[in-house]
Amino acid sequence: MPVLNGSTSEAVVIGAGPAGAVAACLLARAGIDTTLIERSSFPRPKLCGGCLAQSGFDRLQSCDLALLPSLESAPVINQLDLHSGVRSLSLRLPCYRVVDRARFDQDLVSASVRAGVRFFPETTAQVAPDGAVEINQKNSDTQTLKPRVIIIADGLKGSSLKHHPAFAWRIARRSRVGIGATIKTLPPLCDPHAITMFHNAHGYLGVAPMHDGRAVVASAADPDWIKERTDAPPLVSLARVLGVELGNLSNARTHGAPPLTRKRSQIEANGRILLVGDSIGYIEPFTGEGMSWAIEDAEMVIEHAIACCNGRYNHGNWTRAHAHAHLRRSMLCKSVLNLLRREMLVRTTMSVCARSPMLTSMLSKSVNKLQQRPSLGMNPA
Numbered sequence: 001m002p003v004l005n006g007s008t009s010e011a012v013v014i015g016a017g018p019a020g021a022v023a024a025c026l027l028a029r030a031g032i033d034t035t036l037i038e039r040s041s042f043p044r045p046k047l048c049g050g051c052l053a054q055s056g057f058d059r060l061q062s063c064d065l066a067l068l069p070s071l072e073s074a075p076v077i078n079q080l081d082l083h084s085g086v087r088s089l090s091l092r093l094p095c096y097r098v099v100d101r102a103r104f105d106q107d108l109v110s111a112s113v114r115a116g117v118r119f120f121p122e123t124t125a126q127v128a129p130d131g132a133v134e135i136n137q138k139n140s141d142t143q144t145l146k147p148r149v150i151i152i153a154d155g156l157k158g159s160s161l162k163h164h165p166a167f168a169w170r171i172a173r174r175s176r177v178g179i180g181a182t183i184k185t186l187p188p189l190c191d192p193h194a195i196t197m198f199h200n201a202h203g204y205l206g207v208a209p210m211h212d213g214r215a216v217v218a219s220a221a222d223p224d225w226i227k228e229r230t231d232a233p234p235l236v237s238l239a240r241v242l243g244v245e246l247g248n249l250s251n252a253r254t255h256g257a258p259p260l261t262r263k264r265s266q267i268e269a270n271g272r273i274l275l276v277g278d279s280i281g282y283i284e285p286f287t288g289e290g291m292s293w294a295i296e297d298a299e300m301v302i303e304h305a306i307a308c309c310n311g312r313y314n315h316g317n318w319t320r321a322h323a324h325a326h327l328r329r330s331m332l333c334k335s336v337l338n339l340l341r342r343e344m345l346v347r348t349t350m351s352v353c354a355r356s357p358m359l360t361s362m363l364s365k366s367v368n369k370l371q372q373r374p375s376l377g378m379n380p381a
């Protein structure tokens with residue numbers, strides 16, 4: 001493990017998921033002395049459906065970060081098969097690349113290290129009440145950094161802002177929790193060229209084929225329903241009620257995520273703390289866009305971070321730019337989620353679509369709209 005000893009930095013990025021790794025890489029390329037802190041040992045597993053949307057891939061290309069081994073081997077999928085009860089529907093999708101999250105995140109971190117970022121895995125960072133960054137590494141004393149800008153990219157389970165109640169989470173009332181695993185083979189009902197989604201009133205479960213024959217399973221379910229399932233692990237119970245055969249899960253490592261749909265009370269502070277990616281908030285994963293949004297945030301935040309380093313940042317610019325880029329899409333995602341909670345409405349829509357190719361194509365188009373590349377925020381001036 002690299003040791004932080006006496007490092008100084010203009011920028012500290014906390015969390016090495018896609019948001020943190022891309023932000024750190026772009027800062028280093030802009031000539032900013034950057035340290036990236038990650039509490040897990042890397043590569044690390046991450047609960048995720050692994051489906052990188054075309055808009056996220058486009059972003060990586062525009063950052064010159066798309067030539068990654070994990071992306072070159074990723075299956076490219078443009079079909080969604082949806083099953084709800086006895087109804088089934090296939091929709092055309094814009095391209096999704098199914099990445100192995102452990103490899104993908106490692107590739108992005110490696111690219112940032114090549115760009116000059118100092119990377120510290122197995123290291124936990126917290127923003128102290130006075131705004132300094134306290135760093136803890138195993139078997140070392142706590143160290144303190146005072147960078148010009150702190151990018152918080154620590155995701156849904158992040159701990160870096162626990163001394164800052166002003167950033168408290170607001171969790172949506174009926175938010176679902178996440179559960180997932182990587183399994184050895186694709187379940188029998190799933191087409192190897194499609195993302196397959198199984199849905200009912202309690203939640204949904206998606207399966208996608210990986211590059212090496214394994215499959216990634218990710219789901220969102222009602223926490224109360226999960227609590228009542230005491231006879232089997234949550235993922236097994238959900239798969240059972242949805243009619244999916246996942247095979248023997250006893251050797252598969254399952255991962256969970258806390259209530260998913262949430263947002264922070266604020267996303268910046270003191271002209272030097274800027275939040276990106278899931279650490280800002282998240283909406284349930286049905287439309288599979290979290291990674292793309294995280295990458296987009298990382299790309300957008302750079303000009304604001306540079307302004308912080310130069311002492312020219314105006315408070316509120318990042319908040320406005322972020323709201324401008326996300327508002328329309330988050331409203332669309334929330335509408336999809338509201339629809340998904342109405343089992344009868346979903347099934348009626350599916351059976352009407354099954355009889356009307358025109359309606360199916362309209363539905364495909366509105367799913368595709370979610371993927372459209374928005375403008376890159378607002379001018380910070």
Ligand SMILES: Cc1cc2nc3c(=O)[nH]c(=O)nc-3n(C[C@H](O)[C@H](O)[C@H](O)COP(=O)(O)OP(=O)(O)OC[C@H]3O[C@@H](n4cnc5c(N)ncnc54)[C@H](O)[C@@H]3O)c2cc1C
Nearest residue numbers: 015017018019039049050051125154155178277278290291
């Ligand atoms: C069930 C489920 C399915 C999903 N499926 C998809 C999908 O198919 N497609 C898609 O695009 N998105 C999907 N997502 C969303 C996607 O996984 C996230 O949006 C994405 O990982 C966000 O990236 P991030 O960099 O913001 O955070 P993360 O990837 O969560 O990274 C945060 C990092 O910060 C580290 N960290 C936390 N606290 C600290 C600390 N104090 N100090 C140092 N490090 C810290 C963590 O260890 C972690 O590595 C899914 C999510 C769920 C829950």
